[in-house]
Amino acid sequence: MMSVDERDREILRAFSDDADATLAFQGIRRSLNLHPEKLSRGLRRLEGAGVVQRTKDGYRLTEAGVAAVPPAQGAAGERLTVMDTMVGPTASAEGVVGQLKMKWFSNLRWVGFTQAEGAVALRWMTEDGSKRLTATLNDGRLLIDVEGDLSAGLSDALAGAQSIYSHILRAASRVQVAESEPAWAPTAQSQT
Numbered sequence: 001m002m003s004v005d006e007r008d009r010e011i012l013r014a015f016s017d018d019a020d021a022t023l024a025f026q027g028i029r030r031s032l033n034l035h036p037e038k039l040s041r042g043l044r045r046l047e048g049a050g051v052v053q054r055t056k057d058g059y060r061l062t063e064a065g066v067a068a069v070p071p072a073q074g075a076a077g078e079r080l081t082v083m084d085t086m087v088g089p090t091a092s093a094e095g096v097v098g099q100l101k102m103k104w105f106s107n108l109r110w111v112g113f114t115q116a117e118g119a120v121a122l123r124w125m126t127e128d129g130s131k132r133l134t135a136t137l138n139d140g141r142l143l144i145d146v147e148g149d150l151s152a153g154l155s156d157a158l159a160g161a162q163s164i165y166s167h168i169l170r171a172a173s174r175v176q177v178a179e180s181e182p183a184w185a186p187t188a189q190s191q192t
Contacts, residue, residue, distance in 0.1 A: 095171070
């Protein structure tokens, strides 16, 4: 395994608050404000070093990567829960992730997600990079937190939270319908 230098540690900082996350290329780029070419070269080096692995959903740390992540450097700004509500408890977190990963909503850009023990945390960042919204879905409970520079107000974060909430409700209802349809149900074509 190759050693990880300081410029690679800069990329690994994107994982510093959640080593289990799967982060999209653009999510890492926005989080760190890196030029795409610089990030692409760094991710290739980290893949070659066995520190990150590329998946169909983005990038994840390997065991060696978890050990190489630098500790978080102080607080990322203020953190505030802007929504705490319930959604249909029968909707699977995995199904909701499948419906919403890589999606952009109004001024929110996809960052990545973490999935563990039936819970999922989906992350978006405002277009200007000043705030990150995290929607955590666990056993029918939905929490939406915003963190970052809240000094300029919360209107964009609140609008983003409402947009995420409505998309999660729609995704959950689609997942519930798909999960409740029997595998033997006739299709519209077979009924003709």
